[in-house]
Amino acid sequence: MVTLAEHYDAYPYPERDPSEERRRLITGSPSHPLEMDHALWGGARDWSRPLRALVAGGGTGDGLIQLAQVLKSAGAPAEITYLDLSASARRVAEERARVRGLDITFRTGSLLEAGEHGPFDYIDCCGVLHHLDDPEAGFRALRAALAPGGGMGMMVYAPYGRSGVYPLQEAFGAILGGLPPEERLNAAKGIMGGVPQGHPFRSNPNLVDHAASDAGFYDLLLHGQDRPYSVTELLETFDATGWQLARFAMPGLYDLGALTPHGADLPERARMAAAEKLRGTIKTHIAYAVPEGAEVPKASVRDTKLVPHLRGLKADAAARAVAAGKPLPLRLGSETRELSLPKGAAPLLGAIDGRRSVAEISATVRLDPIAAASHWGRIEAALAPWGLMLLSGLLRRR
Template identity: 30%
Template structure:
């Protein structure tokens, strides 16, 4: 068995013992939404417009216990979903989860990401959350996925960041040292880790970070094992992240939390430094931000296979002729106070609220503005806030 196969077998063993994520199985669709798994919302975020096609193929690459798979099926009612995972035990949990919640448009395969070429055809949307960083060769993994992405398709990726996981790395190494030749006995590793946290002083940096950030989820052994006794983990920084992205051959579209990557939120009091930072490349600015705010525990972002056409809504006629509809990932409408796609509270003005009430997927912006006193810049604001989707009218 090669080193890569040995590591993959160890990863599969961990998840056979501790299926992850350990979310409860429900006899109904999952609550809420994750907009990154909704094709309409994700496509709009990446391109500025509603996608032309909703009858798509989705790949959940490394589906684990099926939490994301379940959402992908329920949030994309016209899509066909394929899910793969290396752990047979975890895959059984995923199958039961989807069966119980009525997520019946999904096909499961016990398969490594490396072997994804065995699945015929291409995919319009590939979701891979928390997987690439657990592969012995992440570059080989992302390249395998990239080959399955259709032209114009999107890939949603989540990988770990080294700066925000520094204390986790220390505890991982401490547990491994104490395990010695029992490394690979995951319940033993969990027991050692629990004893360490119980025994260390309360003001210990690792203990404080655990209590502040992770303790609520880590009371479950599945989460604790995934975090502290995993046999394979690669943590990234901006430089190594873009090495991974560049190796995929795909286009980097952007991080799914763009607000974090604005230098102004950190250096608003030093405009001269913001001005100086304009001399840096975009990637250097990203690196500067994470160095100044080293809370990055993970990177979540979108890649695409060209042609990815981003629409420009700066021309008034283009906006006026477009057909608006509500973003499917908002919660609380109809109300002037609601949650946006990122579960942030948004307070609509009376005119904005009235505009959104008139978004019937048939009327153009021009039609609605004959009934509602709202300016085009306010319409663009709703679009920028991801409150509405626009479909261009080229007829």
């Protein structure tokens, strides 16, 4: 059996070349500061206060570099700590930070000891907890490292969108378990050639990592310790370990009402569970969590002092499409949806620049307050469930 540390030392994940930091920044969820603010702090965090952040199981550094770079570019003070078991993953992350001139504290160790490095206002834990021997111990350890008012952005695997992965992991584990990582990889790649087209893995268009790199193949199909969480299991694990859900990065995915009017009278968790099963394509849950019992301020354009941002949409192009009566396309992995907005919302959409507040934008486009409130409501209802509109004062001048 290959241990977790042996696996990630042999194939640091994801595979990254530090020199590429000179040409591009990889962004995503969780742990983009705009998304963190929207999900955890009602879009109203005071970014002049230093953010103490832990990136737990930071790997080769995608979430770490995004967090540190976006804050640095915004001039927002932060003390960021990276923690990972794998020394080779750390070397890649450290080099990426050096190329960018980012100030980060690097530690090699287990997130089970996160409390020794804290407390933290924010914890990122992306793609790690489902690999622990005792995941609940990990959830608890991170909870214990959180400062009052803090929150966590996390990702764990989900079962249905990964259909076909687990039979292959089990088979490879049984027949190749005794081999060192590189031989395992070569043998598994050879065996894949004979896996028939009808295998659920082959007909699952949601899975791409194995084709992207050796580290991706190893992480997806040769992992020795990987358990997915249904949304019900994730929420129950939060309950058992002192956390509560603040918001999913894309709450729209879990909205049963977007799929069917049936089941409207079911409890919220049962509705989310049914939505996950009806979709069948969710491969990861990206969630923000706060301590059990904490109040979660809801970010909304009804608070007109807040600053809207578009993510994954360009304001001018989106405004042009809406003004022409065209829907905005939403791509969700293998699925495409259309989001419709009234033409009257176009000027507001086009004026979103991440710097002006809702009230300031409404004043600029000279809409009367009632029409503005109605259009903002439509924009929020269409975009926020998919993480396409976020509220945060990160880019306001301090």
